Amino acid sequence: MSTKYLVYTALMTAIIAVMGAIPSIPLPFMPVPIVLQNIGIFLAGIILGRKYGTISVLILLLLVATGLPLLSGGRGGIGVFVGPSAGFLFMYPVVTFLIGLLRDLYFDKINFVVLLIITLVVGVLLLDIVGTMIMGLITNIPVTKSLTLALVFMPGDIIKAILASLLGNILLNHSRFKQLLKQ
Secondary structure, three states, X not given: OOHHHHHHHHHHHHHHHHHOOOOOEEEOOEEEEEOOHHHHHHHHHHHHHHHHHHHHHHHHHHHHHOOOOOEOOOEOOHHHHOOOOHHHHHHHHHHHHHHHHHHHHOHHHOOHHHHHHHHHHHHHHXXXXXXXXXXXXXXXXXXXXXXXXXXXHHHHHHHHHHXXXXXXXXXXXXXXXXXXXOO
16 A cells, blocks of 8 residues: 555545534434434545545444544444444445445546446445344344335435535546546
């Protein structure tokens, strides 16, 4: 890993951590709140690609596991990986890797629509469905009900996907930013 990409990875980890300082929106009918950190997870894959984006998310999760309160609501510690949010947390690096993989494959053809489709399918559908299914298993909610609860996250996550795709498209198609990303 070059020094440049080490810095980019650290910066993305810091951006995702700072997004954890934004208060979450608790939902009275489910134990997992609505958070804005997903935007950072999406952006890690969009901006840094599969390798460095995933590394930045894994570093964040390792820091959380050590007890740093970097998740929304000031949560941290190993306990969050066995709680209701565990499915979402375990899916963060998977989602980042898949978004980054598709971004890397279509890098020369990247535009807002391509990024949005990738982020909606992988970042919204996959994350919400798997995350709520694991939440259901942990909290003893039937699978059908947990899948119904996934619908609660969809409108907000669609907006997050639009924001991440828009920002990613602007950055990835900016000539100076492209120059920075070249190895």
